[in-house]
Amino acid sequence: MKSCWDPDPKKRPSATEIRKTFGKWFFKNKNIEPFNQAELKRRELIESQKLGPEFAKKPHPRAIYTSRPLSFFISKCSSINSSQGYSYISEEQGFDIDIERSLSVPVTSLGKRNIEELNIKETNNDSGK
Numbered sequence: 857m858k859s860c861w862d863p864d865p866k867k868r869p870s871a872t873e874i875r876k877t878f879g880k881w882f883f884k885n886k887n888i889e890p891f892n893q894a895e896l897k898r899r900e901l902i903e904s905q906k907l908g909p910e911f912a913k914k915p916h917p918r919a920i921y922t923s924r925p926l927s928f929f930i931s932k933c934s935s936i937n938s939s940q941g942y943s944y945i946s947e948e949q950g951f952d953i954d955i956e957r958s959l960s961v962p963v964t965s966l967g968k969r970n971i972e973e974l975n976i977k978e979t980n981n982d983s984g985k
Contacts, residue, residue: 857890857894860874
């Protein structure tokens with residue numbers, strides 16, 4: 857796993873090597889210890905709420921963009937109650953809902969184009985009376 861973090865991209869394993877290694881660990885259930893060690897390290901980092909000096913690099917003096925800790929954002933997001941259900945209706949879905957309410961024919965059996973044609977026919981019928 858540490859080889860994936862090497863600063864020199866040429867020393868990092870290829871996607872094929874990673875896939876083969878993962879396949880050996882997962883499918884043959886051999887050498888599960890690296891996953892256990894990684895999970896322990898992940899938990900330590902979460903509990904300490906800092907990444908520590910072994911992960912930090914000195915930024916280049918002329919760097920425009922710099923990284924910053926995300927612990928505030930992560931803790932803020934994780935504190936939101938995940939059981940809350942959010943309802944999102946796009947503008948297009950809102951139009952579909954309004955059309956469905958105005959028609960006596962179920963929208964589920966019709967496409968959008970058919971609905972528009974029905975509306976045109978209804979308008980023409982109303983103007984002819």
